[in-house]
Amino acid sequence: MRFTILTLFPEFFQGPLTCAQMARAREAGIVDFALVNPRDFSTGRYCHVDDRPYGGGPGMVMQPEPLERALASVERPGRKIVLAPSGRQLTQSLARELAREEALTLVCGRYEGIDERLIEAEGLEAIGVGEAVLNGGEAAALCLVEAVARLLPGFMGKEESGEDESFSHGLLEHPHYTRPEEYLGRAVPEVLRGGSHAAIARWRREASLARTLARRPEMLREAPLDGADINFLRGLAHPAALGRGLFLCLLHHPVLDKAGKTATVSLTNLDIHDMCRVSRTYELGGAFFVTPLDDQRELGQRLLDHWTEGPGGQANPDRGQALRLGRMAASLDEVLERVAARTGRTPRLVATSARAGYRVRRGRKERMIAFTPPGVVRGWLEREPVVLVLGTGHGLAPEVLERSDAVLTPVRGFSRYNHLPVRAAAAILADRLLGDAG
Ligand SMILES: C[S@@+](CC[C@H](N)C(=O)[O-])C[C@H]1O[C@@H](n2cnc3c(N)ncnc32)[C@H](O)[C@@H]1O
Structure with a gap:
């Protein structure tokens, strides 16, 4: 998959896109990246890309023209996205949807944001990461890139799987344990030390259900639940x-x-x-x-x-x-x-x-x-x-x-x-x- 990232700070991506699994995926040709700086498309004397907001107020707004020219320079843009806190939230199902594309172009805002007319004229799809405001779209773009890339065939090793992770089945993931068997007086749950695959699977399912009910109860509305799940949830003392x-x-x-x-x-x-x-x-x-x-x-x-x-x-x-x-x-x-x-x-x-x-x-x-x-x-x-x-x-x-x-x-x-x-x-x-x- 080709990711094109429009950013005023290409250096932001240096580390994250060049280490660990992402570096291996680049070498294997599973992902590749192009970084485009809208400042290179500014025609102003001081290469400025922002100006004061109409209507007053603090901060600056990114001007449409440099971004328009930067976007026009992208050969294979694919689905065009602007990172914005007000956008549709990035979820596992959205990541799955995006992983089916061949190319994605991600526009990172800075300052107070981007002139709305550019977003409308280019048909940019707004996607947000969490309900908190970041300094710029770069960190959000990285979240999106990672969530999507790891779903691409071949990105994760055979021993890892995205299938059982949080959100994959509409539930949060169960807790994990490794050696030592006892840590600070806390033992690993007995069932996980036994050899019954069925008992372990049931324990994990119930731990997922209990965690989802405690932390993200609204997810249970859409999660596919069977009769055993419902009975388990009914039996929980919490509600x-x-x-x-x-x-x-x-x-x-x-x-x-x-x-x-x-x-x-x-x-x-x-x-x-x-x-x-x-x-x-x-x-x-x-x-x-x-x-x-x-x-x-x-x-x-x-x-x-x-x-x-x-x-x-x-x-x-x-x-x-x-x-x-x-x-x-x-x-x-x-x-x-x-x-x-x-x-x-x-x-x-x-x-x-x-x-x-x-x-x-x-x-x-x-x-x-x-x-x-x-x-x-x-x-x-x-x-x-x-x-x-x-x-x-x-x-x-x-x-x-x-x-x-x-x-x-x-x-x-x-x-x-x-x-x-x-x-x-x-x-x-x-x-x-x-x-x-x-
Ligand atoms: C300081 S923010 C501007 C926030 C904007 N004034 C608002 O209240 O929505 C600058 C840029 O960071 C990016 N950004 C900030 N928080 C984000 C988030 N949670 N998800 C996606 N992008 C975000 C957007 O590209 C935004 O244009």
Whole structure:
């Protein structure tokens, strides 16, 4: 494969392209490289290739003409790529796709980046490496070159294989061990010292699954998993243990009505069923349904009893299992006290809101709501219980948002219709906090 790299710093590539496997692959004719410096195509007196950005702001922008001429000089450009942090992320499957090409041309940006018109006019495909900004595209181009080159036939020795590596099967790779058998009091897992190929293969698969769940749970959404994999993941303590510290709390007071006034709304049968089913599915600590109205609490309790102790539970035990997680309560304070008594820890109160740009009072000041992403709340769940409070009517009253420790990032459809049922929001939020979508 031919790699042409357009760079203002060709010397950057000296070491990496001339040592170890890359040097051998060049000698064997598996890869070859051409380095083109756009400065050689500048017509300016001082060979400059950059200028100040239109619209102002710091830094310089690479001008289109020297890059255009540099690109025109490439005889066999193949697929043309610009390295950019905003580009499509380099992944193993993208590397595999690129390894099928005969030639790749990589344009390395510097300064604030490249004039957008050059990128459009040349049809450059933007590819990024990680969610961090580098000084220039050179280090990113090297990552791409290595990821692609090692997939080319003959690049890796017979004893090495890209097949079992991280990302190859949509999972992270299992850990590796070598001699000594014991190191700093840590022994190599026994199964790897035994001779059963089947047991070793299963251990490696499970270690891969466990590592992926712990580090990159969103990858599990697309990884091909069989029944044994799913059973193994279900049996892992991690998400279930986290879930047991999470309590849903559906407030029927104080919530807002259509006119934005604080009100009390009635219980909804569907909310009770579905939020209990969500709690059972994600193995939560439970779901509280809060209303200050005695008759509404009695009604709710009758419903829960029907599906747990009564005829409903006998006819449909699965539903009974879910509704057993439901509790009626008179106030949010009562919920917080009951969760504290049950878990032995003061819970964090995490509110939810469907609205962006909401102002709340924090101490003496009024502020725009700052949303907290699910990853932060997941971190809390590792140490302490969390009560996730959801509102009925037109959402939680400001006093609830103001007393909460955090307001979770809302579920946003980016459409103009913002009326997701609260039980659907509860399911989505539980999945964001505990599901394998990360
Ligand atoms: C300092 S960066 C410019 C960053 C740009 N202002 C932005 O915020 O996206 C200069 C050049 O480095 C390259 N670069 C920086 N980080 C990168 C990354 N993570 N992946 C790919 N290229 C990157 C790009 O070619 C970029 O034009």
